[in-house]
Amino acid sequence: MTSTTTVTEDTAPAQGVQLTDVAAAKVRALLEQEGRDDLRLRIAVQPGGCSGLIYQLYFDERDLDGDAVRDFDGVGLVVDKMSAPYLDGATIDFADTIEKQGFTIDNPNAGSSCACGDSFS
Template sequence: MTVQNETATAIHGVTLTEAAAGKAKALLDQEGRDDLALRIAVQPGGCAGLRYQLFFDDRALDGDLVVGFGGVNLVVDRMSAPYVQGAAIDFVDTIEKQGFTIDNPNATGSCACGDSFN
């Protein structure tokens, strides 16, 4: 289930699931920070050509696209937006894996280690 503002999501097209928004909010609350946003960016790198960056950021860049999800602002820079349009960010906590995951319908392939995509 995603927690989103339907109108604003069309701005950058990325969704944050309820689990991801909850975890991000918990991390921010734990640090006592309300001035940070969760930023997803795409940078050149990795063996498949492009690499995601997902981090908390206090900067506001010219052209940023911002959508609120469950008390957390998700920010995408305008250059990364076409690469992540339609992507969903989730948080998984299983015995096999723990962390944020990105399901991106624009990724046509990835490297064996799963660190980069094309």
């Protein structure tokens, strides 16, 4: 039994998730460090956390039905169809300061978030 996968290319700059140049460079560096060029960055929203929803950010090689795929200077970013409405207009960045290091998500759809910034509603 063979299943087909629909992958759409979203090119409208005002829609979907944005990946900053700094974040794209960090993703590229991590993939090069792992010696992998077959992976893309996947962002998803799942139930959980103290505010109701949590972000999941991980490398993935899968193509799921309804995925929206965008390319940011050679870095593939994937959002599943269930997470897309929660993430429309969100921006993924990477911070490397004395106060914070890691990926950050600025999401205009988040009505509130927890103090640690890991979950939102």
